[in-house]
Amino acid sequence: MLKFNSNKFERQMIDLKELMNYLNEALSSLPEDKYLHAFKKRLVEQITERANEITHTGIMDDKVIYDIIVGEHPDIRKEFADFKGEINATRERKSKIRKTILGSALYFAAVILIFLIVSFITHGWRRSWIFLINGFCLYFAYMSANIATEFAGKEKNFKPISRILFAFSVFTFAVPVFLIVLSLRAPHAWLVFIFAILVMFTVDGIFVEKEKIGFAIFFQIGYIVPALTMVYIIAATLGIVHWHPGWIIILLSIPIILAVILYRLSVNKKHKSFSEETEADSEWTEN
Amino acid sequence: MDRKLNAELWDKMHYLFRDFNDRVVHAQFDYDFVIDTEALKTVIICAFEKLPVLHSSFKDNHVSPYWQVNRYKIEDVLTVKEVNDEDVETLSEEFLTGRIEPEDQVQMRFLVLIHGGKSRLCIIENHMCMDGGDFKYFLKDFCRNYNDYSEKKISPLSYRAGKRAYTSVYKDFSNADRKAAQNLYRNINKKDEHAFPFTPDSPEDKSFIAKRTISEDTFLKIKTKGKLLGATINDMLMAAYFYSLYEIAGFSEDESVSISCAIDLRRHIKSVENMGYTNHTSWMQCKIPELGRDIFETLKYVIRSANEFKQDKFMGLYGLPLLSLGYKIMPHAASEEIIKIGYSNPLLAMSNIGILEVDKLALSGHEPTDGFMTGAVKYKPFVLLSATSVRNRLTLSMCVRGNEKDKETVNDFFDKMEKNISVLISE
Numbered sequence: 001m002l003k004f005n006s007n008k009f010e011r012q013m014i015d016l017k018e019l020m021n022y023l024n025e026a027l028s029s030l031p032e033d034k035y036l037h038a039f040k041k042r043l044v045e046q047i048t049e050r051a052n053e054i055t056h057t058g059i060m061d062d063k064v065i066y067d068i069i070v071g072e073h074p075d076i077r078k079e080f081a082d083f084k085g086e087i088n089a090t091r092e093r094k095s096k097i098r099k100t101i102l103g104s105a106l107y108f109a110a111v112i113l114i115f116l117i118v119s120f121i122t123h124g125w126r127r128s129w130i131f132l133i134n135g136f137c138l139y140f141a142y143m144s145a146n147i148a149t150e151f152a153g154k155e156k157n158f159k160p161i162s163r164i165l166f167a168f169s170v171f172t173f174a175v176p177v178f179l180i181v182l183s184l185r186a187p188h189a190w191l192v193f194i195f196a197i198l199v200m201f202t203v204d205g206i207f208v209e210k211e212k213i214g215f216a217i218f219f220q221i222g223y224i225v226p227a228l229t230m231v232y233i234i235a236a237t238l239g240i241v242h243w244h245p246g247w248i249i250i251l252l253s254i255p256i257i258l259a260v261i262l263y264r265l266s267v268n269k270k271h272k273s274f275s276e277e278t279e280a281d282s283e284w285t286e287n
Numbered sequence: 288m289d290r291k292l293n294a295e296l297w298d299k300m301h302y303l304f305r306d307f308n309d310r311v312v313h314a315q316f317d318y319d320f321v322i323d324t325e326a327l328k329t330v331i332i333c334a335f336e337k338l339p340v341l342h343s344s345f346k347d348n349h350v351s352p353y354w355q356v357n358r359y360k361i362e363d364v365l366t367v368k369e370v371n372d373e374d375v376e377t378l379s380e381e382f383l384t385g386r387i388e389p390e391d392q393v394q395m396r397f398l399v400l401i402h403g404g405k406s407r408l409c410i411i412e413n414h415m416c417m418d419g420g421d422f423k424y425f426l427k428d429f430c431r432n433y434n435d436y437s438e439k440k441i442s443p444l445s446y447r448a449g450k451r452a453y454t455s456v457y458k459d460f461s462n463a464d465r466k467a468a469q470n471l472y473r474n475i476n477k478k479d480e481h482a483f484p485f486t487p488d489s490p491e492d493k494s495f496i497a498k499r500t501i502s503e504d505t506f507l508k509i510k511t512k513g514k515l516l517g518a519t520i521n522d523m524l525m526a527a528y529f530y531s532l533y534e535i536a537g538f539s540e541d542e543s544v545s546i547s548c549a550i551d552l553r554r555h556i557k558s559v560e561n562m563g564y565t566n567h568t569s570w571m572q573c574k575i576p577e578l579g580r581d582i583f584e585t586l587k588y589v590i591r592s593a594n595e596f597k598q599d600k601f602m603g604l605y606g607l608p609l610l611s612l613g614y615k616i617m618p619h620a621a622s623e624e625i626i627k628i629g630y631s632n633p634l635l636a637m638s639n640i641g642i643l644e645v646d647k648l649a650l651s652g653h654e655p656t657d658g659f660m661t662g663a664v665k666y667k668p669f670v671l672l673s674a675t676s677v678r679n680r681l682t683l684s685m686c687v688r689g690n691e692k693d694k695e696t697v698n699d700f701f702d703k704m705e706k707n708i709s710v711l712i713s714e
Contacts, residue, residue, distance in 0.1 A: 054332075054336065056358055056360065057332045057335070057336075057359060057360055057361055058328060058332065058360050058361035059328070059332045059361075060329075061329055063440070063442060064329055064436075064442045064444075067442035067444055068333065068336050068442070068444060071444055
């Protein structure tokens with residue numbers, strides 16, 4: 001079993017035998033493996049550096065140096081468990097990245113191969129490129145949604161990136177849909193993008209609510225008018241409503257906005273009445 | 288290894304106050320024995336090791352500032368000098384009026400002057416690290432650690448090393464109250480143009496600390512008379528402050544004037560045990576509608592104004608969410624500019640730091656014979672009157688960057704304070 005050697009600290013001119021004993025004792029019952037070996041190596045390096053740093057300040061009392069360092073490592077076994085967890089997490093992350101790279105390469109190879117085979121067999125080069133573009137777009141839509149989901153689970157600063165990526169994903173997904181609709185010679189293919197804007201507003205509205213983003217209400221209210229405008233354009237273009245007086249759909253945003261505001265106010269009022277009820281029992285103390 | 292610490296809201300706010308003061312908090316204690324400087328060195332190093340912000344430099348990153356932890360030597364922090372009795376005042380004043388820049392390697396410095404078998408301990412620290420309230424806690428912890436080390440050889444590492452975030456003020460509220468407090472966006476302090484009658488600002492100005500000690504007898508009378516009049520010590524001092532100010536500044540008697548009084552936001556926290564030393568201070572704007580017929584009427588106005596604040600359970604918490612939002616949504620450089628537009632630093636202020644408990648500030652069984660603490664050196668026209676008491680003796684102090692004429696004005700103000708206090712406590 002690897003034992004800490006106090007000779008490592010000779011250049012500090014201080015005796016850290018006790019510190020080494022503390023470390024050895026804390027880790028004595030653990031099985032010697034590559035994790036423990038790596039952990040011990042790192043810990044010795046850290047402690048050597050820290051001991052040098054403290055000695056540099058001018059302190060001469062070995063016991064105090066011992067207590068400072070021990071105080072900074074109160075639970076070595078937990079540190080080891082964290083270290084092990086960190087290594088495993090890094091390994092998993094690396095493996096995931098490797099799998100993603102390999103999967104992406106295989107996916108692109110398959111898309112290109114299918115594109116070439118289909119094109120050579122059918123000689124339909126004029127349309128087959130759509131398959132290639134769609135393959136790429138679907139990949140980017142999937143990847144950006146995947147990264148957006150991962151960022152959504154991280155700290156606050158990553159939320160805006162997550163929202164941008166979700167919007168990007170929606171639009172990248174709209175491209176193949178648009179190309180398919182266009183290749184089928186269906187009318188008003190451009191409506192796909194109008195619909196994509198509608199979806200983007202909806203997804204972001206749900207996201208800000210679910211993730212409790214500050215001032216979510218302002219985003220939601222802000223989205224209602226443009227979202228209903230998109231509904232109006234789609235409905236009028238498809239002949240579901242007439243252009244006039246179909247524009248009244250946009251005016252519907254006013255009662256919807258009012259309803260949202262009233263709902264928020266009622267929720268806030270509930271909080272307030274809760275505060276009044278519990279004030280007498282609250283633990284408020286004025287010093 | 289590069290170590291960085293988060294710059295908290297108050298760190299950034301006090302950095303912004305660089306236009307109003309030098310951000311240095313001062314303390315001075317006299318002991319009737321020679322301090323063991325070797326033990327003191329170890330105690331100081333341990334305090335610095337436990338509180339890394341004390342050996343860090345503030346990095347004014349335009350996007351997000353932070354503290355960079357530095358290596359240091361005890362010589363950067365502690366100066367020990369053996370001096371003659373007559374040099375003590377000059378040397379301690381010179382040290383206390385020194386500056387600590389946020390970019391410096393260390394944020395707290397100590398001076399020990401040994402003279403004729405006695406010691407004077409002077410300490411200065413950057414207000415960005417902690418306010419007067421926590422500086423007092425720190426000093427008590429420091430002295431306890433010194434005693435534990437020098438008497439029992441216990442490693443002097445017992446300091447509060449928890450969170451420094453401003454949000455700690457909300458932690459003991461009920462859920463509903465916390466939500467309400469975190470939505471107090473409006474600033475209730477109004478701008479007041481009344482100022483202390485200093486000479487205009489000049490590049491030749493120098494920092495000075497003017498102080499006046501009020502005797503034990505007078506201080507006890509302030510307490511007793513205050514109780515009779517339904518006033519706290521703070522109210523009594525504030526009334527004398529107002530009355531003296533009207534006299535020296537020549538304000539018209541029917542003018543309404545306000546003085547901001549520092550309030551300790553720790554009043555909202557049940558226990559500070561697990562929190563780091565930091566800033567938790569806000570302002571209560573004490574406003575009187577007119578001077579009043581006599582100082583007793585001034586006192587009534589002061590009590591009325593203070594009581595209005597004290598009845599508010601969110602006292603001192605207004606505007607904090609707005610500051611926090613300002614720093615959150617914009618890069619630091621932009622948020623500083625925006626906050627500067629909206630923030631008005633009080634021209635007239637008072638900070639009642641309170642009692643400096645000699646039993647808790649004793650070193651090796653020797654209680655300090657005298658001492659005081661005072662706030663930062665203010666740049667004209669801003670002024671802060673600090674009040675501390677040691678052994679029932681009250682010390683009033685003002686730190687100003689000014690000239691001899693300003694020093695005379697401050698001393699004249701102290702004369703008037705003494706005169707007005709004596710009227711207040713008269714039978």
